[in-house]
Amino acid sequence: MKIRVTRSFHDRATKRRYNVGGTYEGTDAKRIKELQAGGYLRPFPLPPARPAPPADSAGPEGAPETVETTAAPEAAAAETPETASAVESRPTRPVPRPRARAG
Numbered sequence: 807m808k809i810r811v812t813r814s815f816h817d818r819a820t821k822r823r824y825n826v827g828g829t830y831e832g833t834d835a836k837r838i839k840e841l842q843a844g845g846y847l848r849p850f851p852l853p854p855a856r857p858a859p860p861a862d863s864a865g866p867e868g869a870p871e872t873v874e875t876t877a878a879p880e881a882a883a884a885e886t887p888e889t890a891s892a893v894e895s896r897p898t899r900p901v902p903r904p905r906a907r908a909g
Contacts, residue, residue, distance in 0.1 A: 807832060810848040815841070
């Protein structure tokens with residue numbers, strides 16, 4: 807059973823470190839309940855992972871093929887040389903200069 811870790815801990819049974827956001831995999835229900843009671847694990851197990859769809863599947867029969875479209879002409883015309891130079895001439899953050907050494 808896979809369960810999300812909510813608080814970092816070092817598992818005394820497996821001698822392994824578990825960090826927040828990681829997953830704890832265990833089969834001992836008593837140990838899992840102990841860790842959940844201590845606030846180390848999420849109260850509910852993670853849902854099973856969905857299998858990835860096959861890469862070569864074209865979808866259900868009779869479904870229309872998807873066609874990629876390019877950007878609309880209005881969007882391409884929106885960026886003119888005037889607007890492009892306005893973006894490039896935007897003020898930048900000043901670069902810090904090195905301090906002079908006393909000596």
